[in-house]
Amino acid sequence: MLPPLLPLAVGVPLLLAAFGVALRKKRLARHMISLGTLAVLFVFAVLLVIATGDGTVLVHQVGLWDYGVSIPFVVDALSALVLMIMSVLAIASVLFAMATHEARARFFHPFVLVLMAGVSGALMTGDIFNLFVFIEVMLLPSYGLLAMMGAKLGAHGARIYVSVNLLASTLLLVGIALVYATAGTVNLAELHGAGKEDPAVALAGGVVLTAIAIKAAVVPVHGWLTRTYAMTSPAVTALFSGIHTKVAIYAIYRIYSLLFDGDERFLWVALLITSATMLIGVLGAVGEKTTRSILVFHMISQIGYILIGVGLFTLLGLTAAIFYLLHHMIVKASLFLSTGAIEETYGTGEIDKLGGMLKREPLIAVTFMVAALSLAGLPPFSGFVAKFAIIQATLAESHYWVAAVAVVVSVFTLLSMLKIWTGVFMGSEPADLQERALTYQQRMHGKRYLRVQAQAETPTLTIGPPTATTSAVLAGKQAVKVPFKLIFPAILLAAITLFFGLGxxxxxGWSETAAENLLNPMDYVRAVSGA
Structure with missing residues (x-):
């Protein structure tokens, strides 16, 4: 029943995105269409997770053409799990954008839906050329989202993002052409083991993996990430953090499993690169002065953890890395949204301009603490399980130096989280914090968010949902507060990481099933070929 529905995960969001564009002045309708589509996509992903939980591989040949001619859509436990988590992240990010009113922009929701259509296609496609196509489908609305937010926060990051991704996409297309020239096919099932047996195909596959590594922000091709993600809005940063680099990581796992069949000759290279990624990422975070820039550098560091599974390519290593991938998408988005709520309300993410948020915003403080402790790998959160499993896997293969790097990086991660905690949440708040918050709201939002109610006996000033007397706010008697709807998306994601830790x-178990599919890809190959 489910396989024939796989193409709808791409087609329906594209169709509804076009419908959303046509609704020029129907803001509520656009909100409902977007959230409804993402909710249905999440439910569909959950059904896919259940269907593939026993190792089953679902296949649909688009157009019902024969194998070798049609475009195959393939879903196993890994692609289903990643799609499920990405759907949750998209919902949380859209809710945050609605709370900040960024989602009022006519093209915001259509861009998000086109982005998710590309995500679904990239996770489900069974050949590397269509992987390129769907990655481009993801990128086009991303350029639009960055341009929309760039008008508010500066277009410099958008220019870097576009330039790097165009270069990486060109390199990816060249690599795919080389694969086709050397192997005669781009179908992943037909390419099984070709890179292991033929040096020419291995070289072509190396070009493909290099291009994807750029998109994944793996060291040494990571610099673009820190100069772009920190320059857009928190909602877009959270959305991109859980989607773009993670789709690239998924592609690395899939291609190495099928094209290279887990070739052990290259594993030492992967371990060296991932260790450097872990270390350089976390050291970069130490010197940063804003919450978002610290978290972006941590993204690079955590990408190193996730890709350790490729370097080990054992059942335990792959299981731990997949668990880490799923955990990281949730935790990182929660951190971006919790600190983003402060940034959107008080007008800054600079640590030395904030303080005292534990007393002023206790709900955000608790939410941040849960996600931060999980990122650092402390029990009982999902990060502890993920990092403990990673270290176990490296020790089982006697890669003691990799385990040592992972432990050291965890310590630095905790120190970086403490830097944000002590700077933003502890101590006393700056004397001019509230005045700066009001100035920021007036400058950024103007009449849409800030209005004087002339009908009231005493004029009042509304910033988002709260209403307060203007003089009282300016005098500090009635504090500017982050509205709950701005905090809720981060709370939702923090609750999920706690659930993943306790359960x-x-x-x-699902991660182990996904790891078995990668380790023994013959079930994937047979399902696609119909053998």
Whole structure:
């Protein structure tokens, strides 16, 4: 029943995105269409997770053409799990954008839906050329989202993002052409083991993996990430953090499993690169002065953790890395949204311009703490399970130096989180914090968010949902507060990481099934070929 529905995960969001564009002045309708589509996509992904939980591989040949001619859509436990988590992230990011009123922009929701259509296609496609096509489908609305937010925060990051991704896409297309020239096919099932047996195909596959590594922000091709993600809005940063680099990581796992069949000759290179990514990313975070820039550098560091599974390519290593991938998408988005709520309200993410948020915004403080402790790998959160499993896997293969790097990086990660905690949440708040918050709201939002109610006996000033007397706000008697709807998306994601930590056995079981599919890809090959 499910396989024939796979193309709808691409087609329906594209169709509804076009419908959303046509609704020029129907803001509520655009909100409902977007959230409804993402909710249905999440439910569909959950059904896919259940269907593939026993190792089943679902296949649909688009157009019902024969194998070798049609475009195959293939879903196993890994692609289903990643799609499920990405759907949750998209919902949380859209809710945050609605709370900040960024989602009022006519093209915001259509861009998000086109982006998710590309995500679905990239996770489900069974050949590398269509992987390129769907990655481009993802990128086009991303350029639009960055341009929309760039008008508010500066277009410099958008220019870098576009330039790097155009270069990486060109290199990817060249690599795919080389694969076709050397192997005679771009179908992943037909390419099984070709890179292991033929040096020419291995070289072509190396070009493909290099291009994807740029998109994944793996060291040493990571610099673009820190100069772009920190320059857009928190909602877009959270959305991109859980989607773009993670689709690239998924592609690395899939291609290495099928094209290279887990070739052990290259594993030492992967371990060297991932260790450097972990270390350089976390050291970069140490010197940063804003919450978002610290978290972006941590993204690079955590990408190193996730890709350790490729370097080990054992059942335990792959299981731990997949668990880490799913955990990281949730935790990182929660951190971006919790600190983003402060940034959107108080007008800054600079640590030395904030303080005292534990007393002023206790709900955000608790939400941040849960996600931060999970990122650092402390129990009982999902990060502890993920990092403990990673270290176990490296020790089992006697890669003691990799385990040592992972432990050291965890310590620095905790120190970086403490830097944000002590600077933003502890101590006393700056004397001019509230005045700066009001100035920021007036400058950024103007009449849409800030209005004087002339009908009231005493004129009042509304910033988002709260209403307060203007003089009282300016005098500090009635504090500017972050509205709950701005905090809720981060709370939702923090609750999920706590659930994954306490109920780790469920997610670890699904991750093990996904790891088995990667380690023994013959079920994938047989399902696609119909053998």
């Amino acid at each position: 780790a056995e469920l997610l670890m």
